[in-house]
Structure formats: structure tokens, C-alpha cells
Amino acid sequence: MDFIMPVWLKHKLLRVIFTSTLLAGPGFSQLNAAEITINKVSSEIINDIYVVNAKLNYELGEKTIEALENGIPLTFYIEIEFLRPRKLIWNKEIVRHTHYMILEHHPLSDQYVLINLATSDQFSFKSLNDALLKLGKISKLPITEKKNIKPGMPLIGQIRTGLDIEALPPPMRLQAWLSSEWRVSSGWFKWKIQS
């Protein structure tokens, strides 16, 4: 799994030392392994607009849920890129789109509220599971206009999603960076785009 983390923290030993000793406070130990997977992704052109449909599966760790239920809003990013494949060097990025969704808990109504940061659309759910199902269902997310892509150009798409640690309150961030439960990401998932 490709976690988002500083390069210096990719060293396993450093990660272990930091995680286990310096900043392993309550609420950040590894109890339930959080996991985000991408089940299915497709793209199509509707009204001359490239749109993406995806089925994502979010499983939050116990401590992440604890933070959510204690009033900490969780921000999820969904990063989508259209790439032109190249043989000898890395693929060329044609389009890059990042979509943000915020999940928070409303204590008075005991509802889980999902907010689309781009459209400000808000959805309330009685259960967290409903909210995560909604979060994981991407339907016809517009990426770019057809005219921006050269006709016949071979394209591949890649998508990844994860918890945005930088959106957490500052006191939590360092510990979140050092905790695998918080540093959760799906890794890149690629699919072929019919242009």
C-alpha cells in the first residue's frame, strides 16, 4: 500500500522508532487496521465531458472513528489523473483533479454528515456505514472537457484516495503522520480510458 508520508519517514527503522517511542500517545496505537481499497473504476464521456465512476471501499480504524465521534472532522481526498503513457520515461500528466469530501459527526442529531467540498452538498446519515457507502460511491464525477484531450490520444487514468492528514487539527498532525492507522491511502489504481 502506498502511504502518503514524508520521504524521510519511509525508512522503516525511523518509522518504527518514531511510532513506538517518541509520539505513540493514546489514540494512535494500531488496534484495527484501517484500509481503503478501490474496487472498480470506469470513465465515460457524457455531454462532451469526461466523467469517472468508481466504487471505493473505506474502512476506518477504531481510533479514527473515535476521533470522528469526538468532533474531529475527517477530510478524504480523491485524486484522479489522466496520463499519456510513454515507453522510456514516466507518463505525461494530462489532467489532474483532486476531490475533497468531509465526514463529520453531528452529536445533537447523532447523524454522520458528509459534505462535498466542491459543491457544498451535504448528506446526513444515521449510520457511519451509510456515510462511508455514500463516500465510496462516485458517480459521474466530471474531470475535464473532451476538447482538452487530443482525439485518439492513448490515455490511462489513475485514482487514489485517502485521509488528508494535513486537514486534521495541527496538534494531531505529527502523531497522525507517524501512525499507520491515520496514514491510510488506497494507493494508485489504474484503468484504461477510452478516448
Add this chain to the structure above:
Amino acid sequence: MINGKHSLVLTVFAFIVMLATLAFMSNAINDSENFSKLYSLLLVINTLGLLILIYLIGRNIKRLLKQLKQNRPGSRLTLRLVTTFILLAVIPLIIVYWFSTDFIRRGIDNWFDVRVEQALTDSLDLSKESLGLRVRELLKTTENMAEDLTESSQSDINISAINLSDLQGEINTTVMNTLDFDTSKLDDLRVRNGAEELAVLSRKGKIIATSSTQTDIVPDIPGESTLLQLRQGRNYIGLEPIRDAGLFIRAVVKIPNNNLDNKTRMLQALYPIATHINELAENVQTAYAKYQELAYLKKPLQVSSTMTLTLVLLFSIFSAVLAAFHSARKLTSPIQDLAEGTRRISHGDYGKQLTVSSSDDLGFLVQSFNEMSVKIAAAQHALDSQRTYLQAVLGKLSSGVLTFDTHLNFKTANASASQILGTDLEAYLGQPIGQVPEKEIKLSTLFESIKPNLLHHSDDWQEQIVLFGASGRQVLMCRGTALDSSGEEGHVIVFDDVTALIQGQKDAAWSEVARRLAHEIKNPLTPIQLSAERLRQKYLAKMNSTDADTLDRLTNTIIQQVGTMKDMVNTFSDYARPSKIKPEPLDVNPLLEEVSTLYQQMSKKTDIELDLQKNLPSIEADHNRLRQILNNLIKNAIEATENVDKPKIRLITKTIQTSARELIEIRIIDNGSGFPEDLINEIFEPYVTTKSSGTGLGLAIVKKIVEEHGGIVLVENNDDQGSSVMIRLPVKIENNNVLSINESKKNLARKNAL
């Protein structure tokens, strides 16, 4: 490599950057919008800043340790100052840090009060309870509306659902409400019961019909769990936050089956909450959520605050350590400069000036050092000038000058001393008086001779010392004195080569003797000779034969001896009388050939061999005088080889180039008996001879003539057999030719004028 200036710039830069980022971090922890996004970046920057400071401190420590190891001046003082500064800075910082972390921990703990928490929880529960009454009423109302809808549907409502889900985009999977049935019943129910929105849903949650106060808004559909609950026969009612509209009550109930199409349908109703109650509930909700978040963040907040404070502490300590190094270096820099300055002065680099960087006591000290250095340099300069002057005087002095220190080590000598002694005295400077190599016969003899005077005489002393070397006997007149009355400053010895002077005096004495002899003896000789001749003439004929024979024999003896005496007196006269030399250009080689031919004919058994250099330069000499000395020397050589089996004489000419001028050398070498060693130094003096006959003036006259020609004559015994006489005469100077030509031209011009 980073030099001091770069290091200071880097330190100041790191200091400013860290100070700014720490301030930003402090704001970020307080959830400031401006800096919270940069929190992680600020953390990384601060960590890097600390690493830079650690690197700079490491460099300073390394440099200090190196200086301590090298025992550099000021390094120990720097260590002491740094240690003191660090202790003075770090101890209060740690105390403040300890209390600050405690205050932070206690402060954050104090934010959370059980009573406040309970009050908030109670407020939330109260709100829920308050709204709960309303919720239960509205559930009943909704159920009633569902029954109403059931009745209506049995009569006139024809419901057909149109799935419009394809028209909706993005994540929202709701459907648009386009109904082809009369919605007046729904509108009527909505208005009558005070609902914001009514929607008829299929079993799977698809919107069949809707009625809303806002016609352009797509109704929210209930979540999967709500639908599941309804499918299980349990109605749903709950509070829900709606965007930009506050709290709403959502009720979803099953519409009783009308048996028309046998399909389960649901009625969803959204009810607004009174604005005032909504605001109050929202306030309670916000306060509770905020408190809940704060309570949850309590521990991370304490950790973050402590970490920020720790960063501040480390930054302060590292800055203080760096400042301590900088201050200590600043303080010890003048001391190091002074140490370096004194070291350089002790190594003879006088006049070293230090930069006065401050006006404090150290600055005053540096200024005093500079003044002292200038004075030392001036004194040294004066001393050098005096020494140079003295060396110039001694160098130009014709007398040899030697100095010895109190331990009789040979200290100085002037050029004339080396010239007189014929050796380079520089090589022996600093050596004790008794350690001169034996090969330096003259020098060792001189030192041995003067050593007793140096040891025992502190007063002036004078001594004539005779040296023997390769060039013969040399007489030195030495005068010595102690440089101070006690002799502790050493001794100075001045000496002159008086060999030539003594020889000159001897020559002059002999000339005077000869002149007087010639004058006093020559005058009575003529009357004696005349008287003897007259006696012979007058009485010889008158006497008998016996007496006549006696008279004849006696008068002949008188006349003969008088003649001999006359010859002797004439020779003396020649020796005593200043020569009238008539110099003219002369080629020596033809003259030697001529003389050798003459003597070869006279003494046939002697082998006279000529080894003459071709193109020998001509000299200015008196032809007759030079012939005279060659005759004399060749004659002497023939006489010296009379008793040798194979007498041989070699005549050699060659050119000698000295530093002063060009000379020709004539050597007459024989294989005869040679000169006695005890006479060889005095052989040119009158009446010093190895022969039984002769006047004893031959070689004396030779020397006189050679010296009158500006040359020198030396004799030496050969290594194997015989002796060698060497004459050196200066080559004629070309300028003389030029002068002669000019003179000739002038004379010619004068004649033409006449």
C-alpha cells in the same frame, strides 16, 4: 568549507528563520487559519533549523578542541568562558522550561471541568428531549398523512413512478421530481401539517412524488439503513442537519397498502424547527462539539505544545551556545592576537601592528602593544643600521678583525681577515677557538697563539705572530682587547699582515748598507790600485829577481783583489741604486728562446726544454733587465744541476688570469739539489746563498727587478727533485696602446702645425 563570516551569516539566518517559524507554529497550534495549513512544513523547517544549529555548534566544539589540543593561546580561556556562558544561559532556560511545561499541562487540564462537561452534556440531552416531544408528535402527524394518502389513492390518485436517476450527476443518486399525477393532495397535506417537504418514495428509495416549499430543490432521500428499517416495518423519525438551513426533522413512514398495485411505498416528510429553537439547539450542538473536540485533542495538544516549547528551548539553548562561542571568541580574539604578536616579535618580526577593535581595557592593551612594537622596530632598525655601518667599516678596513665571545667561540670576522689568512672564515663562525681543523694551519696557529692572551689578558695586548703556510712565511701583528673590563662581553682582535712591511724594511736597510759600502769602499780602492801599479812599475825593474818576483806576486794580488772588490762594490751599487727601467712592449717567448739557446751552447750536457705558450701576450718590460734576470736564474739552475746525472731544465710560459688582471708566468724548473728548507723564505735577501762563490746578491737583484716591473717572484722546491722559480709579470694593458696611438696622433698633428 564554511568560513567564519559565512558561519555567522548562516547562524543569523537560521536564528531568524527559526524564530519566525516557531512563532508561526505557536499560532498554528492555537488553530489559527493562517498557519495551521503550514504546521507540518513549519515543523520540518524548525527541525532542519535545529540540525543546522547543531552542525554549527559541532563545528565550534571541534575547532575549540583542536585549539586546546594545539595549546593555542586563549583556547582555555575560551573554554572557560563558553562553559560559564552556557551554564548561565541553560540553567535558567531549563528551569523556565520545566515550569512552562507544567503550566501548559495544568493549563490544558484546567480547560476541562467535569461540571462544564456535565452541563454541556445535559444541555445536549435537554435539547434532544425538547425536540423529542416535537419529533414524536410529527411522527404521528406523518403517519396520519400516510393514511390520508392511502385513502386518496383508492379514489383518484394514479401514481406512476419515473426513475429519473440518470438525470442526476456526481455522487448524488437522488431523482428529480417529475410527476404525472395531481400533486394537490400532497401539497394540501404539506400545507395543512406544516411540513417543509413531502415525498412519496418507492420501496427502494426512488422518489415517486414530491411536494416542497422550494420547487427547484431535489429532496434528500433517506439512507440505506433507514430504508432497511422501513422495510422491516419500523417507521423512522429523526433530527437531521440540512445545509444552510439548520435542523430539520425527517420522518419516513410506510404508506399503508391500498391493494391497488400491491407495492410498498413510503412517505417522507421534512419538518422545520422553529427558528429560535433551531438557533438555541445549534448553539448547544456547536458548544458541545467544540468541547468534545477540545477534550479529545487534550493529549495531542499537550504533546504538541510541549514539543513546540521543547523546540523553543532547544532553539534558545543552541542559540545561547552559539552566542557563547561567538562572545568567547570575541573576547579572546585580542588575547590571541596579542599572543601571536608577541610570538612574532620573539621570532624577530618587529613592528607587528594589531587591529584595535574595541576601546575597552583589551583595546588599551592592544594599543600599548602596538606602541611597544613600533618602538622595538625603530630600535631594531637603528641597531641594524649601526651594524650595517660597522660591517661596512670593518669590510673596508685593511686590517683583519676577529671577535670571540666570553666562551671563546669565534663570532665574527671581516673580509680582510679571510683575505690575510687565505681562507673563508665564515665557515668557522660559532666554533670554539680550539676546534679549527688542522688543515687550516694558519688559522689554527693564529688561534693557538692568541688563546693565552684571551684567557689571561683583559687589558690590551699586542703580539707578533709568525705563520707558515703554503705561500710561505707570514708575519702578523696582532692587537687584542676585551670588549669590557671584565672580559664578559668577549674579545676583539685586530691584526695586520706585516710581512711585506718587514721585508720592505729589510730591503731598505740592505739598500742603505749597499749604498754606504759603495760610497765608503769604492773611493779608496782606486788609489790603492794605482799605488800598487806604481809600486810595481817603479820598483820592479830595479829589484833582483827574487824580490822582483815577490813584488810582482804581491802587487798582482793587490790589484786583483782591488778589482774583485770593485766588482763587488759595483754589484752593491747596482742593487742599491734605483733602476732606470725603460719599459717597452716585449714578447717573452723569443727572449727565452734566445737565452736558452745561449746557455744550451755553453752547457751541452744540460737538457734545456722549452714549453712556451703560443700567442703569449706581450708585456711592458725593460728588455735588458729581463734578460739579466733570466740569465741569472738559468745560470743558477745550471749550477744547481752540475752534480746530477741527467741535468734538465724546463722553461715554461703561460697566461694566468686573476680577478684583478691578466699575468704571464715564467717558470724555471730544474732537477738539481733544490733549496734548503730553512732558507727558502729568506732566499731573496742579500747574502743568503747556497753557493760557496758569488756575491750573494743574485736572487736579491732578481727580486728587485721583478718587483720594479710590478711582478712577483717565488721559489719552491719540487715534490720529487729540484726547485722551481716562478715569475709573474702583468700583461701590457691595451689602454696603454690606445694612449700611445693618441699620443702619436697628437705629435703628428703638432708637427704638421709647425
